[in-house]
Amino acid sequence: MRIIADKTCIVIEEIEHFDLKQTLECGQCFRYECISDNEYLVIAKNRTLHIKQEDNILFFYNSTMEEVQSIWCPYFDLNRDYGTIKKWLNERDNLIGEAIEQKSGVRILNQEFFEMLITFIISQNKQIPHIMQIVERISERFGEYIGEWNGKKYYSFPTPEVLSKATEQDFLDMKAGFRAKYLVDACKKVVSQELCENELRQMNYGEALEKIQIVKGIGEKVGNCILLFGLGRREAFPIDVWMIRILERLYFDEPVKKDEMQAFAKEHFGEYGGYAQQYLFYYARDNRVK
DNA sequence: TGCCAGGAAGTCC
DNA sequence: GGACTTCATGGC
Numbered sequence: 348m349r350i351i352a353d354k355t356c357i358v359i360e361e362i363e364h365f366d367l368k369q370t371l372e373c374g375q376c377f378r379y380e381c382i383s384d385n386e387y388l389v390i391a392k393n394r395t396l397h398i399k400q401e402d403n404i405l406f407f408y409n410s411t412m413e414e415v416q417s418i419w420c421p422y423f424d425l426n427r428d429y430g431t432i433k434k435w436l437n438e439r440d441n442l443i444g445e446a447i448e449q450k451s452g453v454r455i456l457n458q459e460f461f462e463m464l465i466t467f468i469i470s471q472n473k474q475i476p477h478i479m480q481i482v483e484r485i486s487e488r489f490g491e492y493i494g495e496w497n498g499k500k501y502y503s504f505p506t507p508e509v510l511s512k513a514t515e516q517d518f519l520d521m522k523a524g525f526r527a528k529y530l531v532d533a534c535k536k537v538v539s540q541e542l543c544e545n546e547l548r549q550m551n552y553g554e555a556l557e558k559i560q561i562v563k564g565i566g567e568k569v570g571n572c573i574l575l576f577g578l579g580r581r582e583a584f585p586i587d588v589w590m591i592r593i594l595e596r597l598y599f600d601e602p603v604k605k606d607e608m609q610a611f612a613k614e615h616f617g618e619y620g621g622y623a624q625q626y627l628f629y630y631a632r633d634n635r636v637k
Numbered sequence: 638t639g640c641c642a643g644g645a646a647g648t649c650c
Numbered sequence: 651g652g653a654c655t656t657c658a659t660g661g662c
Contacts, residue, residue, distance in 0.1 A: 375643095471644040472641090472642060472644050472657080472658085473642055473644095473658095473660085474642045474661070476660090476661085477660060477661085478642095478643085480660095481659095523658080524657075524658030525645095525646095525656085525657040526645095526658080527658090565644095566644060568644060568645085569643085569645080586643095587643040587644080588641090588643070628643075
């Protein structure tokens with residue numbers, strides 16, 4: 348991997364184990380727009396990013412060398428060796444290989460805690476396009492203006508302080524449905540420091556998973572998503588409907604309970620659970636397994 | 638129309 | 651402590 352400052356953009360060459368489309372569209376990210384093939388506008392980190400990939404070259408159009416190094420490389424998890432991760436998983440069994448092969452360009456984004464907290468509370472019993480709509484409404488109404496692209500205005504994801512001003516009715520108006528009261532509770536507990544990002548980061552995985560479930564509407568699955576995508580806990584293994592389908596197909600001969608799957612994943616994938624989960628999840632969803 | 642969606646809480650026994 | 655129901659909303 349090599350970073351170069353070109354005349355009009357920042358370029359990263361010789362990039363490996365990375366596919367922009369797969370990484371954005373695998374179901375972990377809810378704020379991006381496809382401009383053309385392998386070219387996207389990403390809304391994250393209180394700014395927009397116009398980014399494009401051609402083969403193993405990445406172009407950052409509206410950014411700086413400093414920003415690419417300090418913000419976007421960590422965001423896209425580009426400093427991590429995915430070759431080692433895939434090798435470890437492939438040596439663990441011969442069942443996950445097809446998913447890794449097909450989705451080999453997926454990286455786990457390092458997104459922001461509060462945004463993931465709110466987003467995955469919304470995600471329960473909802474399809475991804477609709478989650479994206481609600482997150483966009485929240486940002487438009489409570490976030491700050493961060494720029495315009497193709498005549499459309501974009502807004503940052505709001506801070507806990509600002510979003511805590513939203514009422515249950517506000518969230519209902521933004522079509523959050525029965526999750527509205529959960530969102531109010533989440534904001535309240537973050538602002539009051541009852542739920543503190545830094546404390547969660549210092550806890551071990553089990554403690555953090557238990558702690559985050561003090562928020563109403565967060566159970567084991569949503570909690571694991573927040574830990575994986577918003578707190579960098581790569582051992583987190585969220586099990587949703589797609590994971591139940593693919594795990595049953597690959598690893599079990601008969602229907603098993605979620606608890607048993609969770610225990611299996613912990614024992615089998617260990618600290619690499621999050622990567623295994625994302626390859627399998629995207630593979631299962633994209634191929635509409637069972 | 639009925640069924641399902643990156644589920645969790647409430648209620649029943 | 652497990653199984654069943656309910657909770658908004660939208661896409662198919």
